Amino acid sequence: MKQKTIQKNVDLVGIGLHKGVPVRLKLEPAPENSGLVFTRSDLGVSFKLTPECVIDTTMATVVGKDNARISTIEHFLSAVYAYGIDNLHISVDNEEMPIMDGSSISFCMLLDEAGIVPQNEPKKVMKIKETIEVKEGDKFVRITPSDKSLFDFEIDFKHPAIAKQAYQFYFSTTAYKEEIAKARTFGFLHEVQYLRSKGLALGGSLANAIVLDETKILNPEGLRYKEEFVRHKILDAIGDMALLGVPLFGSYVSYAGSHKLNHLLTKQILGNPNAYEIVTLNEEDTQSLAIEKIFALDSCKD
Template sequence: MKQQTIAKKVELVGIGLHKGVPVKMTLEPLDENCGIHFYRSDVGVSIPLNPENVVDTTMATVIAKEQYKISTIEHLLSAIHAYGIDNLKITLDNEEVPIMDGSSIGYCMLLEEAGILKQSSPKKILKIKTPIEVKEGDKFVRFEPNDACIFDFSIHFPHPAIGTQSYKFKFSTKNYKEEIARARTFGFLSEVQYLRSIGLALGGSLDNAIVLDDTTILNKEGLRYKEEFVRHKILDAIGDMSLLGIPLLGAYVSYAGSHKLNHLLTKKLFENSNAFEILESEESQKIYEYALQNA
């Protein structure tokens, strides 16, 4: 398998979920072995994508360089990872990625408009060799060895519209677009006043989130999937795991995981070099390619 970027420059304008301000976003091809880079055009600062640049995980994943932040990166990164893109420049003229409709399907459409360009260097794969876990009370996120790329997530909310939900997702671009990409972020009406008091959810609405009161869903159109809540958690996890910098061969398993726990898991993995290996040989690449084709 070869590394990939996009075939042409594309752009869009939207608003940020938490800051509620307009932002222009441009995606541009990058040369092989460059990775994913964010660029704040308003302040002239570039921020490479890696776990060490994560500075906040409250309600979203936030990266920064010095005092300059880029927030709510997980939905975009989820789509970028799903389309197998290794090298990309993401330019923003403000500090938050546009929220679109609260899912990643808009980013999927943007990437399809841009097209995918195969490059000459081989794609590197991160293979999980031994289990590694981060816990917080009864919540956990864990990597396990597996010959496929699996995201297995369970949640429980004491709300009649959610309750207990579980979903096991076998990763491929096709499966992602069909099973995960349209799952929207969600929040509770009772929390909105508090979130806005601390400068979050200022751009949130029924157009870009599932909103719940004490008993029901307020969105008139209802849900897009039966398990939309847990599927969105998988969407987020795929985005957060993209901070590993290379595709994952193994299983991600979680109960009530969060951006915080996802970040701690990526850091813990890189602190335990015996828990993984980097596959670079042609034969190793075929193993990953076979896993995707048979998802």
């Protein structure tokens, strides 16, 4: 199987979640083995995406270099990962990715518009060989060896509209668009009010998040999935794992995981060479991992 990029330039304009200002996002094809490269076009600063670029995980995954930062990249990266894109130039003219509707489906539609094309160099994947776990109290994220790509997540919120939710997601592009991509981010009304007092969440609204008061969901349309809250956590986890730079073959399991724990997991994986193997895919590898089916090009379309 070959590496992939997009066929043509595409762009869109959306609102940043925290600053509430318009952001233009532009995507361009990139050559083989170049990876995902971010540019702050307003500052003229570019950098390749790696776990070392992460500078904050408090409210979202934030990457940066020098004085240039780009916040809330996880929803976009989740879609890029799902489409099997290896090489891409990503340009924004402000310090946040546009939030769109709070899920990744708008980014999937943008990638559909761009088209996905194979390149000349073989694709690389990461096979997990040893179990690695990161814990914080009773919260944890764990990766274990597997020939499949599994995301297994559980949450437990002391709120009647969420409570305990669990979801197992066996990754493929088709399944991602059907089961994960439309799951929106969520927040609590009292948190939104506090964040706005600190100059954050200024772009947040019922149009780009599920908002809950003390007892119920405030969005009049309700939920898109029965387990939309935990499915969004999987969406986030896929985006955070995209910082590894290659598709991941292993079982990701989490209880109440976070951007912080995901970031620490990526660093621990890369910091332990015995824990993984980078496989350059020849025909035999492609068949054994069923990767052509997982990242099938025709599954990039509705």
